[in-house]
Amino acid sequence: MILTVTLNPAVDHTIKLDGPLEADAVNRTTLDQYDAGGKGINVSKYLEALDAETVTSGLVGGLFGDFVERQLSRTKVPHDFVEMSGCTRLNTTILSEDGEYKINQSGHPVKRRSERAIIEKIADYDPETVVVAGSLPPGLGPATIDRIADAGDWDTAVDVEGGLLDRLEVPYAWCKPNRAELATATGMPTGTVEECRAAARELQSRGFRRVVASLGPDGAILVTDDDGFYVEPPETDVVDTAGAGDALLAGVLKASADGLPLGETLRYGVEVAGRVVEVPGTTVPSLSAVAEEASSNRLRSL
Numbered sequence: 414m415i416l417t418v419t420l421n422p423a424v425d426h427t428i429k430l431d432g433p434l435e436a437d438a439v440n441r442t443t444l445d446q447y448d449a450g451g452k453g454i455n456v457s458k459y460l461e462a463l464d465a466e467t468v469t470s471g472l473v474g475g476l477f478g479d480f481v482e483r484q485l486s487r488t489k490v491p492h493d494f495v496e497m498s499g500c501t502r503l504n505t506t507i508l509s510e511d512g513e514y515k516i517n518q519s520g521h522p523v524k525r526r527s528e529r530a531i532i533e534k535i536a537d538y539d540p541e542t543v544v545v546a547g548s549l550p551p552g553l554g555p556a557t558i559d560r561i562a563d564a565g566d567w568d569t570a571v572d573v574e575g576g577l578l579d580r581l582e583v584p585y586a587w588c589k590p591n592r593a594e595l596a597t598a599t600g601m602p603t604g605t606v607e608e609c610r611a612a613a614r615e616l617q618s619r620g621f622r623r624v625v626a627s628l629g630p631d632g633a634i635l636v637t638d639d640d641g642f643y644v645e646p647p648e649t650d651v652v653d654t655a656g657a658g659d660a661l662l663a664g665v666l667k668a669s670a671d672g673l674p675l676g677e678t679l680r681y682g683v684e685v686a687g688r689v690v691e692v693p694g695t696t697v698p699s700l701s702a703v704a705e706e707a708s709s710n711r712l713r714s715l
């Protein structure tokens with residue numbers, strides 16, 4: 414079972430404008446959507462839709478916390494959160510003619526005792542894999558992630574900011590940086606797929622056993638100590654990129670839990686991410702026939 418932890422969940426508010434975003438004007442929307450979000454929660458949403466066994470946990474509170482829990486219940490995503498005293502944040506994505514704007518709140522400060530409650534909850538489920546994903550709320554630091562990883566004999570996957578990757582006590586079973594995070598964590602160039610491979614290899618040698626990196630419109634790579642794979646993205650009509658990295662990780666972990674060879678896990682993950690960019694926000698798209706379609710995504714060794 415894959416248990417996901419989001420220490421800083423969010424309600425994802427996605428707004429679409431007809432034209433460009435303008436200052437000193439009333440910008441009217443043509444789409445308004447609210448999703449239960451935060452990176453770990455998204456991973457579980459996609460895992461559930463892929464029929465993988467999952468439960469999502471983390472810290473929620475207040476009006477937006479209620480929304481997150483209610484929406485997950487309605488969409489039948491298993492969840493078991495720790496309640497916190499503050500309110501869960503609201504993150505906004507503005508889709509306008511001139512691009513995609515993302516405004517993420519920092520989140521409500523969290524007390525250290527919440528960390529103990531989360532670790533106890535994880536231990537109750539005895540998962541094979543724990544995914545810790547997303548930013549940390551004020552009050553928590555990288556040591557919280559290390560303590561979660563060390564609290565049981567589960568594999569831990571991390572999807573955190575590049576600056577945090579550097580401050581974790583390795584080893585970790587998986588990490589999922591994006592291109593910018595790869596560059597921040599290693600100080601290496603990531604302009605080409607080859608450069609991304611070298612940066613991922615550097616992270617791998619520091620103690621992240623498998624590094625799966627999302628390269629946006631260039632697809633994704635997966636690097637281990639003796640293997641490297643690159644998968645080109647399928648053709649898609651991109652609405653927005655929110656949740657694409659989470660979908661990649663969910664797909665790779667699901668395929669890996671099913672015992673697929675490494676290269677195939679990456680093909681599968683890229684296919685799931687390709688479906689997610691075609692819908693607004695972090696809504697779960699149709700994930701039918703993912704395995705069949707994934708097999709036609711172009712894979713090469715690095």
Ligand SMILES: O=P(O)(O)OC[C@@]1(O)O[C@H](CO)[C@@H](O)[C@@H]1O
Pocket residue numbers: 421423424425449450451452455504517546547548549655656657658659695
């Ligand atoms: O502020 P963070 O925790 O880094 O990212 C949070 C977030 O932008 O990431 C998800 C998409 O990956 C969204 O559901 C959510 O709003």
